[in-house]
Amino acid sequence: MWGKRSKSIFSVFLVVAIICLLSIYIYGHWQNGRISWKLTLTGKEGTKELTFYQIKEMSSYQGWGGFFTSVGVVNGPDKYKGVPVEDLCAQVGGISPKDCLWVFSPDGYSMVFSYEQVRGDFVAYDPQTLKEIPARGLKMLLGYEKNKTFFTEEEGKPLRIVLAGRQKLLTEGHYWVKWVNKIEVRPVKKGLREDEG
Amino acid sequence: MKVKQIIAGIILAGLFLSLNACGLREKEKPKLKVIYAGSLIQPLEEASKQFNKLYPEVEVETEGHGSIQVIRYVTDLGKKADVLLVADYSLISSLMYDDYANWYIKFATNQLVIAYTEKSKYAAKINSANWYEILSLPEVKFGLAHPLLDACGYRSLMAIQLAELYYQKPNIFKYLIANNFDPSVKVQKDDGNYTIFIPEVIKPLSQKVSLRGGSIQVLALLDAGLIDYAFEYRSVALQHGLKFVELPPQINLSSPVCDDFYRRVKVNFGFQRFSAIGNEQAGKVIFYGLTIPKNARNPLWAEEYVKFILGPEGKKIFTEHEHPVIPPEADNLYQIPPALAPFIKKEKTW
Numbered sequence: 001m002w003g004k005r006s007k008s009i010f011s012v013f014l015v016v017a018i019i020c021l022l023s024i025y026i027y028g029h030w031q032n033g034r035i036s037w038k039l040t041l042t043g044k045e046g047t048k049e050l051t052f053y054q055i056k057e058m059s060s061y062q063g064w065g066g067f068f069t070s071v072g073v074v075n076g077p078d079k080y081k082g083v084p085v086e087d088l089c090a091q092v093g094g095i096s097p098k099d100c101l102w103v104f105s106p107d108g109y110s111m112v113f114s115y116e117q118v119r120g121d122f123v124a125y126d127p128q129t130l131k132e133i134p135a136r137g138l139k140m141l142l143g144y145e146k147n148k149t150f151f152t153e154e155e156g157k158p159l160r161i162v163l164a165g166r167q168k169l170l171t172e173g174h175y176w177v178k179w180v181n182k183i184e185v186r187p188v189k190k191g192l193r194e195d196e197g
Numbered sequence: 198m199k200v201k202q203i204i205a206g207i208i209l210a211g212l213f214l215s216l217n218a219c220g221l222r223e224k225e226k227p228k229l230k231v232i233y234a235g236s237l238i239q240p241l242e243e244a245s246k247q248f249n250k251l252y253p254e255v256e257v258e259t260e261g262h263g264s265i266q267v268i269r270y271v272t273d274l275g276k277k278a279d280v281l282l283v284a285d286y287s288l289i290s291s292l293m294y295d296d297y298a299n300w301y302i303k304f305a306t307n308q309l310v311i312a313y314t315e316k317s318k319y320a321a322k323i324n325s326a327n328w329y330e331i332l333s334l335p336e337v338k339f340g341l342a343h344p345l346l347d348a349c350g351y352r353s354l355m356a357i358q359l360a361e362l363y364y365q366k367p368n369i370f371k372y373l374i375a376n377n378f379d380p381s382v383k384v385q386k387d388d389g390n391y392t393i394f395i396p397e398v399i400k401p402l403s404q405k406v407s408l409r410g411g412s413i414q415v416l417a418l419l420d421a422g423l424i425d426y427a428f429e430y431r432s433v434a435l436q437h438g439l440k441f442v443e444l445p446p447q448i449n450l451s452s453p454v455c456d457d458f459y460r461r462v463k464v465n466f467g468f469q470r471f472s473a474i475g476n477e478q479a480g481k482v483i484f485y486g487l488t489i490p491k492n493a494r495n496p497l498w499a500e501e502y503v504k505f506i507l508g509p510e511g512k513k514i515f516t517e518h519e520h521p522v523i524p525p526e527a528d529n530l531y532q533i534p535p536a537l538a539p540f541i542k543k544e545k546t547w
Contacts, residue, residue: 069261069262070235070261070262070263070266070347070410070411070413071235071238071261071262071413072413073260073261100397100398102397102468107269107273107274108269108273108471108472108473109269109273109470109471109472110468110469110470110471110472111470112345112397112398112467112468113398114398114400116400123409123414125414130417131417131421132414132417132418132421132423172409172410172411172414174263174346174410175410188380188396188397188398189380189396189397189467
């Protein structure tokens, strides 16, 4: 019924159609797998927006970290990877002892860290006894990996604050802000003595 | 022959799958998710265990958090919970009404005390009339929960400011708190009312005062002898076998008679940790509240659980764990599940 030529045209058309459909399917999957999260950094030198992949390309730090909740439920220690928060601050003019760091997530949670905390000054706890122990070399990270895999949604995908170091220690859970999308360096508001009030 | 065997196998597998789908397989137990305020950990864990013994056909899952996080579990994080129990009943109406809940029941209370051990300096001398003098001595160290992170922390600051009014000593807050932090903590007086301004970053100037994220971590300092005294809830001090100084009812935030007095002190937070919560908290009586969220997965089991907590078994467990309960009061008697009505003393009268 069909001529030889028609059959050839139909075959070519079929192959092209299959290739197109496959490309759309693969592209869709690739897009779905891509993380479109953006981090807004604000500091003395203005505001900057970084994609998840730009953050991942920055020089990273790996270390052990873990935390416990207000009722003592322990998470970790696990191996975390992320970018030192100080390096992120440096992108917008750095952070000094007169500044503090505001960290926000889109679910309405925020936390303020002192300059000393940004440099790793936290009380640390033994994972077995939950007793305070001295911590050396803790780093505050904007983490993106736990045990070599990206965070799950529950863990704060794609970016969360992580306190990590060489020792297997825990810190208080409220500092581990999940789903971080905004970081701001702000000058510390000057406090007043009671009698000045 | 081979084809017949394959067809028979497929038919058998299909039958097996259909039987499973029809529910002939053992059914999974319903799960009852209970989220509670951290200071309820001991009585709530025990109550949940006892409830599970009584009703083995349901699986109780418990999780403890700070009270605001308990509410956010449902409102901001979009998770499902069957019963919520918080250390401040007013959070339920202010953060959950009317989308997530429309009633609460006040069922327990607490009070602030100053916990200490035998090793604490001046342990033999401290009492409810001189505690602020002992705490201000240079050689005495004390701790409290971080006021920006834990309700026990800002309630401790309120108690210290109320002490000034009660004892009529104008410098108690200054010597115990304001002078020991950098940036300092400012108190503004306005027409006999006081607002404590907590800076966004609050750091002790020395080891005289220690702050920790939660009141349990403060207890660890006391236990290790790193501090002499700690501001704590009475139930927590008793549960940990600590000695404590009872504070007068005008200070300890437990007496409904003193509620107007408590309201003379407010705290203003240097940053809004939770966007849903305002920047200020006024002093008020400590009352724990509970509710069943509108989107609970197992509301009938949730009702059973609440009945258990409010009933004689629950009261007994709370009393055994030194956590004081009150005759349950509902704010909205017409909205609570009818099964709970017999447990309610009366509708809100405050």
